[in-house]
Amino acid sequence: MSSITSKTVMFVTGAFVIHRGWDDWIKYFESKGYKAIAPPWPYKDGNTAQELRDRQPNDLSLATLTLKEVIDSYAKHAQSLPEKPIIIGHSLGGMMTQVLVNRGYAAAGVAIHPVPPLGVFPYEFSFLKAGWKSLGLFTSLKKTYLMSLKDWQYAFVNGMPLHEQKATWEANTIPESKTVARGGLSSMAKLDWKKPHVPLLITSGSEDNIIPPHLNYRNYKAYKQNGSILEYKEFKGRNHYVLGQSTWKEDADYILDWLAKL
Numbered sequence: 001m002s003s004i005t006s007k008t009v010m011f012v013t014g015a016f017v018i019h020r021g022w023d024d025w026i027k028y029f030e031s032k033g034y035k036a037i038a039p040p041w042p043y044k045d046g047n048t049a050q051e052l053r054d055r056q057p058n059d060l061s062l063a064t065l066t067l068k069e070v071i072d073s074y075a076k077h078a079q080s081l082p083e084k085p086i087i088i089g090h091s092l093g094g095m096m097t098q099v100l101v102n103r104g105y106a107a108a109g110v111a112i113h114p115v116p117p118l119g120v121f122p123y124e125f126s127f128l129k130a131g132w133k134s135l136g137l138f139t140s141l142k143k144t145y146l147m148s149l150k151d152w153q154y155a156f157v158n159g160m161p162l163h164e165q166k167a168t169w170e171a172n173t174i175p176e177s178k179t180v181a182r183g184g185l186s187s188m189a190k191l192d193w194k195k196p197h198v199p200l201l202i203t204s205g206s207e208d209n210i211i212p213p214h215l216n217y218r219n220y221k222a223y224k225q226n227g228s229i230l231e232y233k234e235f236k237g238r239n240h241y242v243l244g245q246s247t248w249k250e251d252a253d254y255i256l257d258w259l260a261k262l
Contacts, residue, residue, distance in 0.1 A: 004199065004262045006083050006107035011038035012074055012100075014091025014115070015134065015181060016147045016156075017172045018049045021090075021243050028252055034086075039077045041070050044174065052174040057143040059175060064142070067183025071096050078105040086259065090243055091115055091211065092180075094202075095189060098219075101200055102191045108199040108262065110255050113211045113242055116219045118189040130155035130210035136178030144175035155210040156240045168241060193222050199229035199262050201255065205238025229262065 009029050011022040022038035029036040043062040046052040055062070074096060078085055084107040089097030094114025101109035116122055134145050147155070149169050157165045183189065200223075204216035213234045220232040235242070235251060242251060 004086065004108050004259060006086055007034050008081050008083050008085040008107075009034045009036040010074070010078060010081070010085040010087050011036065012087060012089030012093035012096050013038065013041065013044075014089070014093040016152075016174065016176050018046065018052060018174050019044065020048075021172055024248065025088075025243065025252060028249065029256070032256055037077070037081075039074065041065070042073050046174070049170065049172055049174050053146065055144075056146050056175040059144050060142055062175060062177050063144045063179070065177040065180055067096075067180045067186065067188045070180060071099055071188065074100060075103070075105050083107070086110070088112065088255065089114065091240065092184065095184065098191060098200070099189070101197050102195060106198055108201075108259060109197075110201045110203070110258075111219075112203050112251070113205055113208050113216060113238075113240060114202065114219060115184055115211060116215055117191045117222075118185070118187065119191070119193065120215070120219045120222050122215055124212050124215055126209040126212055127215060131181075134176060134178060134181040136181070139178070141178055145178050145181075146175045147173050158209050158239050159207055160239070160241070160245075168244060172244075194224045194226060196226050197223075197228045197230075199231075201231045201233065201258050203251065203254075204232075204234045205240070205242050206234060206236045207239045208242070210240050231258065 013019040019038045019040040026036040086108045087097045087106040088110040090112040092115045094111035097111045152169045202220045204213035
C-alpha cells in the first residue's frame with residue numbers, strides 16, 4: 001500500500017502551449033480514482049490555442065508576466081486544495097514542479113522532461129537551438145513570442161508525420177512571455193539540492209530535442225542523496241510532445257504505478 005495518501009493531482013503546464021494538453025491525462029487519472037486539475041498560467045485562460053494566438057503580439061499582461069508570478073500562482077492553487085497535491089509538470093512545468101516540491105507544496109512530484117533548475121547548465125546544442133528565440137534577445141519585452149511551426153517541428157514534434165506536426169501546432173501553440181523564459185536563468189529557478197524532499201520522479205525521452213535525456217539525467221544527479229525517494233526514467237521514442245504522443249498512456253501508467261509503490 002502506498003504511503004502517499006493524497007488523491008489530488010495538480011498538473012503544471014510548460015511554456016509555449018495551452019493547458020488543455022492535460023485534458024486526456026485528467027480524464028485518465030480521474031478514471032484511476034484521483035481528482036485532477038490543470039490550472040492555466042495567469043493570462044493564459046483561453047479555451048483554445050487560437051483564442052490566445054489572436055491576442056498576439058500585443059498582450060502586455062502576458063508579455064510582462066514573470067516566472068515568479070507563475071510559480072506563485074501554482075503555489076496558491078496547491079494551498080487551496082483540500083490536501084497537498086501530487087504535482088506533475090512538463091517541460092518548464094517540470095522545473096516549476098521541482099521548485100514547488102523544494103518549497104514543500106507537494107505530497108509527491110513528477111517532472112516530465114523538465115527544463116533544468118538553476119545549477120544544471122544546459123550546454124546541449126539542441127536545447128539552445130530549440131529555445132534561444134524564446135528569450136527574445138534584442139526584441140521588445142512588451143511583445144509576446146509565438147513559436148513558429150518550423151521551430152515547433154524541431155523542438156516538440158520531431159519524427160512525427162507532417163500532418164500531425166501541423167495539427168498539434170494549431171491545437172497547442174500559444175504566445176509566450178519572454179520574461180518568463182528569462183526567469184529560468186534567474187534565482188527563481190534555484191533549488192536547495194541538499195534539502196530532503198517528498199518522492200520525486202524525473203522522466204525523459206530519447207528523442208527529445210529541446211530537453212535531451214542527458215540533460216534530464218544531470219538534473220537527477222544534481223540532487224544530493226539524503227534518503228529522499230528519487231527516481232529517473234528514460235522512455236524510448238518520446239519527443240517533447242510526450243503528453244500527446246500515442247504512447248502517453250504508457251507514461252501515465254508508469255507514473256501511476258510509481259505512485260502506488262511509494
